[in-house]
Each structure stands twice: as structure tokens, then as C-alpha cells.
Amino acid sequence: TPLGIAVIGTGRMGADHIRRLHTVTNGARVAAVADLDPDRAAHAAHGIDGCTAHTDPAAAMAAPGVDAVLVASPGPAHEAALTAAFARGLPVLCEKPLTPDAASALRVVEAEARLGRRLVQVGFMRRYDTGYLRLKELLDSGAHGRTLMLHHRHRNPATPPGFTDAMLINDSVVHEIDVTRWLLGEEITAVHVLRPTPSGAAPAGLGDPQLVLFETTGGQICDTELFQNCGFGYQVACEAVGERGTARTGDDHGLLVNADGRWGGTITPGYVERFADAYDRQVQRWVDATRRGTVEGPSCWDGYAAAAACEAGVRAQTTGARAAVELAGRPGLYR
Ligand code: ISE
Structure with missing residues (x-):
């Protein structure tokens, strides 16, 4: 029987995951949905056989046929949803960020550690993108020697209304933080943020673009160009510089067209399109592992370590100074 998912x-990610679970993923069905807005919940459940609509996340988790939970609410709502899932012993795929700050992320880590088994996979979907997977394989092979630097590029066409400077770190740079930790197998020890004069296209009060630097336990320096109102499309890329070679992913041109004396192609409009394959693979792997009774992929520890680095990032943003990352001890469950 398919895995019943609440x-x-x-919203944007939740609706996309519902579509994915309903039409792409094998062995899964959407059994319940929850949204604070009852009309949006009803609309999301519409046309899915046996799917019930709720405004209370805990009620959706208690609905008939629910075996697992996919959390795609905004970050500040994650801790309560995870607590409700833990109370029912339900496996969870939790969209990033795990929670919006390090203290709450650590509470989630401690609650899961008390359960004595992993229930959560965090939705750092770049780890399932073909290009990033190949880059990871290459770095792990040692073919280029030690990795010295990573250059990340993260551009969105526009920020959603209400996006803040802190969200630039917590919602966007959180991906570079996770990818850096994962690619290098190192922790981030400090963050610096440099702020050029904002683009005229940046909403008032938002310091966009920004240049964010990480220092790691392995002594690497990694930079991220974050440009969230570039207007022209969505671009995420990463170049690794090793002792004997470099490798770059993310500037895939898809289809390269020659016509009318020009060559060119199109840029993906947003992350839903750019990472469609990664999201599909991430969700399928989560469903498969859950049906086998196992938990894989990025853990609550990864979510917490990312939150701790984000917190340093927000501090560096406001003070303009280098901010050290403070990490709690890693519980045995995540070693
Ligand atoms: C958004 O929340 C995401 O997770 C996207 O992957 C990222 O590119 C974007 O900047 C975030 O706002």
C-alpha cells in the first residue's frame, strides 16, 4: 500500500510537493493537507481521492491513513509541526530551514535525540541535484587533490514581498551553507558579509546583492554571491577549486540554439523549475526509505549546524565584522 502523507x-513549495506526490512519486499518496487558510487547504486537497483538508497541522497528522509528514510551512512554524510529528512517531521530510534560529533547531535536535532514532530528513534538495552529486563524487575521489575554495553563485529573479536581510541568510544562503558542509565534509567556523551599494531593483530596506564568505574547519574559504533581485531568472552554480583542477556545476545551458545570427538559450525562471529533478529525486528517495523503515539524507544535525552558521551570518550582516559559529556538542545519534 502506498505511503499516506500529510x-x-x-504555499509555493507545499503545492508543488502535493502535485509531485500525486502525479510523479511512486508508492505515495497525499492523505491529508493542512494550511492556516482553509480555502487554500480545500483547494490543495481538491481532486485527490480520500485527501482531507485541515487548518491544524496536528489534526492533519491524526487523519486516517497518515503514515508520514511533509512539512512545507514557513520556517517559524516548523518546530511546532515537528513536535506534533514526534509525538505521533511519524517520519518527516521537513523543508529547509529546519527552524529559523539555532536555539529552536537545537531543541529539535535534542527532542529527536531523546526519541533515540532519526525521524527527520531536512529538505536540502541540492544534495539530490545531478550536477551537485557529480561534483561531490569528483571531490570525494580526490582527483583534484584537496579542495581549497568554493565559489557559489545564487541569483533569484525577485524576492517575495516581506523578504528581509535576515531571510537572505536564513532562507537563501542556508543552501550554500549546507552544500559547503556536505561537499567538503567540514563545519563552517566563521562567516563574513560584505555589502555593496544595493541594486536599484532591490526593495527598499533590502541590502541586495551581498557577498558572503565562510571559513571552514578544514581551512577552506568559500564565497557566495547572493543576488536575489537580478530580474533575469534563477541561477545557482558552484565552482570547486582544488590543488590540481577545478570543476563547476550549474551553468548548464539545457538547449543551446543557433538561429538568426545568434546563439543562446533560456534561463530557468525559478527554483521550482531549476531543481525540479532534485526535488523529484529527494522526495522519491524519502518515500522509498520511509517505506523500508529507514531514514536517510540530511539530518536534524545538518539543519541545526546550518541554523548556527546562519545565526553567525545574520550577526556578520548587522555588525559588518567576522562572526564565529558556535556549535553545541553533536549527540551520538548523529555521529
Ligand atoms: C527559497 O526559499 C529557496 O529555498 C530557494 O532554493 C532559494 O533559491 C531562494 O533564494 C529562497 O528564497
Whole structure:
């Protein structure tokens, strides 16, 4: 029987995951949905056989046929949803960020450690993108020697209304933080943020673009160009510089067209399109592992370590100074 999933939050990512679970993923069905807005919940459940609509996440998790939970509500709502899932012993795929700050992320880590088994996979989907997977394989092979630097590029066409400077770190740079930790197998020890004069296209009060630097336990320096109102499309890329070679992923041109004396192609409009394959693979792997009774992929520890680095990032943003990352001890469950 397919895995019955309660989807919490039916906004941009939640709606996309509902579509994916319903039409792409094998061995899964959307059994319940929850959204604070009852009309949006009802709309999301519409046309899915046996799917019930709720406003309370805990009620959706208690609905008939629910075996697992996909949390896609905004970050500040994650801790409560995870607590409700833990109370029912339900496996969870939790969209990033795990929670919006390090203290709450650590509470989640401690609660899961008390359960004595992993229930959560964090939705750092770049780890399932073909290009990033190949880059990871290459770095792990040692073919280029030690990795010395990573250059990340992260551009969005526009920020959603209400996006803040802190969200530039917590919602966007959090991906570079996770990818850096994962590619290098190192922790981030400090963050610096440099702020050029904002683009005229940046909403008032938002310091966009920014240049964010990480120092790691392995002594690497990694930079991220974050440009969230570039207007022209969505671009995420990463270049690794090793002792004997470099490798770059993310500037895939898809289809390269020659016509009318020009060559060129198109840029993906947003992350839903750019990472469609990664999201599909991430969700399928989560469903498969859950049906086998196992938990894989990025853990609550990864979510916490990312939150701790984000917290340093937000501090560096406001003070303009280098901010050290403070990490708690790693519980045995995550070693
Ligand atoms: C968004 O929340 C995401 O997770 C996207 O992957 C990222 O590119 C974007 O900047 C975030 O706002």
C-alpha cells in the first residue's frame, strides 16, 4: 500500500510537493493537507481521492491513513509541526530551514535525540541535484587533490514581498551553507558579509546583492554571491577549486540554439523549475526509505549546524565584522 502523507503548508513549495506526490512519486499518496487558510487547504486537497483538508497541522497528522509528514510551512512554524510529528512517531521530510534560529533547531535536535532514532530528513534538495552529486563524487575521489575554495553563485529573479536581510541568510544562503558542509565534509567556523551599494531593483530596506564568505574547519574559504533581485531568472552554480583542477556545476545551458545570427538559450525562471529533478529525486528517495523503515539524507544535525552558521551570518550582516559559529556538542545519534 502506498505511503499516506500529510502535507503541512500548501504555499509555493507545499503545492508543488502535493502535485509531485500525486502525479510523479511512486508508492505515495497525499492523505491529508493542512494550511492556516482553509480555502487554500480545500483547494490543495481538491481532486485527490480520500485527501482531507485541515487548518491544524496536528489534526492533519491524526487523519486516517497518515503514515508520514511533509512539512512545507514557513520556517517559524516548523518546530511546532515537528513536535506534533514526534509525538505521533511519524517520519518527516521537513523543508529547509529546519527552524529559523539555532536555539529552536537545537531543541529539535535534542527532542529527536531523546526519541533515540532519526525521524527527520531536512529538505536540502541540492544534495539530490545531478550536477551537485557529480561534483561531490569528483571531490570525494580526490582527483583534484584537496579542495581549497568554493565559489557559489545564487541569483533569484525577485524576492517575495516581506523578504528581509535576515531571510537572505536564513532562507537563501542556508543552501550554500549546507552544500559547503556536505561537499567538503567540514563545519563552517566563521562567516563574513560584505555589502555593496544595493541594486536599484532591490526593495527598499533590502541590502541586495551581498557577498558572503565562510571559513571552514578544514581551512577552506568559500564565497557566495547572493543576488536575489537580478530580474533575469534563477541561477545557482558552484565552482570547486582544488590543488590540481577545478570543476563547476550549474551553468548548464539545457538547449543551446543557433538561429538568426545568434546563439543562446533560456534561463530557468525559478527554483521550482531549476531543481525540479532534485526535488523529484529527494522526495522519491524519502518515500522509498520511509517505506523500508529507514531514514536517510540530511539530518536534524545538518539543519541545526546550518541554523548556527546562519545565526553567525545574520550577526556578520548587522555588525559588518567576522562572526564565529558556535556549535553545541553533536549527540551520538548523529555521529
Ligand atoms: C527559497 O526559499 C529557496 O529555498 C530557494 O532554493 C532559494 O533559491 C531562494 O533564494 C529562497 O528564497
